[in-house]
Ligand SMILES: [Fe+2]
């Protein structure tokens with residue numbers, strides 16, 4: 103019979119009973135209170151996750167700085183609309199940086215805001231760009247780098263730390279919008 107407990111595949115999965123040891127969960131919750139949100143069932147390697155979060159924090163800060171620079175330096179045809187777009191992106195990158203820093207603290211870590219080494223920690227680069235088209239292109243490249251690195255992080259986190267994964271998924275969706283915005287602006291300029 104396909105539904106026997108030792109059956110392989112989907113049939114076996116469907117018979118997997120939901121068992122939860124509430125007594126143990128309650129005991130563990132009391133024992134390690136100073137760990138805050140990090141409980142005994144935290145499935146990821148905390149050191150690695152904090153490193154990934156801090157590298158991403160650096161990435162977001164570099165993105166804020168690059169978009170800010172571009173916002174103030176945008177000149178030429180239709181530059182006002184583009185400058186406004188850069189400013190809007192800078193604000194959203196700042197929001198990402200804040201959410202990431204908040205998550206680091208939740209996990210018992212410390213957000214690294216040190217300017218020393220910021221460029222090395224960041225995944226994407228700080229490129230000034232010579233003109234408006236250059237700036238748009240540099241932002242598109244930076245967004246594409248952020249998209250790929252966040253996708254990797256999401257894949258790594260899997261089910262091990264769902265909250266951090268969800269945070270990266272939300273950020274990723276916005277970076278994809280940013281890349282799309284830059285690609286639209288670039289069209290017709292090249
Ligand atoms: Fe961002």
Ligand SMILES: [Fe+2]
Pocket residue numbers: 165191195245248276277280
């Ligand atoms: Fe972005």
